[in-house]
Amino acid sequence: MFTGIIESLGTIAALETSGTNKIFWVSSPISHELKIDQSVAHNGVCLTVDALKDGQHRVTAIAETLEKTNLGELQPGDLLNLERCMVMNGRIDGHIVQGHVDGTGTCTGVKDLDGSWEYRFSIDPQFAPLIIEKGSICINGTSLTLFNVTTDSFSVAIIPYTYEHTNINQLVPGSKVNLEFDMIGKYVNRLRSLSTGT
Structure with a gap:
């Protein structure tokens, strides 16, 4: 769950294709704080961090996600809005967001x-x-x-x-x-x- 309050901007550092999936390496000020298996919203899309290196994190978008979002159109150098999942012991400054793009x-x-x-x-x-x-x-x-x-x-x-x-x-x-x-x-x-x- 997220709040829709953007925490950081990230930049697509590299982009790979694997079958019908797209793999994004993202460089951001919060990448070094992330951990593998953590949920992070990328342009509002909840994706799971699956690798970390040198101030970057990696996420994979499957075909279903690429069809329903703008992630498939993004290129290296493009900016992403990033938000880590909410902590349930504080104020919600935005509104309850699932990270499931409609x-x-x-x-x-x-x-x-x-x-x-x-x-x-x-x-x-x-x-x-x-x-x-x-x-x-x-x-x-x-x-x-x-x-x-x-x-x-x-x-x-x-x-x-x-x-x-x-x-x-x-x-x-x-x-x-x-x-x-x-x-x-x-x-x-x-x-x-x-x-x-x-």
Whole structure:
């Protein structure tokens, strides 16, 4: 479990293909603190550390993960948002995040508001029941608040700290992002669909 509060940025140092899997070597300020078998969110995707060396850690993304996320499009040198799993004895500054990406969205616009930034994203309309005005969403692993919600799009506002300490500043119109919708909303939607048979 995660909170969507990004702990560090990492850089893809090397990328390998093994069958249908992709193997990422990631260099980051927290890599030397990690241990093998630890869960770490990479752009919001929960992956298991399977090797360590020289200030880098290695993770493997399988075909299922590559199909549902933007990890398959990443290249050496690209930045990743990183978060270690939450400690259950403190405050949750974001919201409860599983690291299980539901799908991807596309950045459709960026506005510089002279002190903050507004990003607009489009989504598959099938996800419309999972987004609400002022609700929570995780974009590339970052916990954010939605507004201007429609059936196939939404906006988020970005403060300077988030802009400087995550990879959202790399997004441009057309960029694909990983989305994880609010877990409580997903359960409520599932119960509603079972009760109505839709």
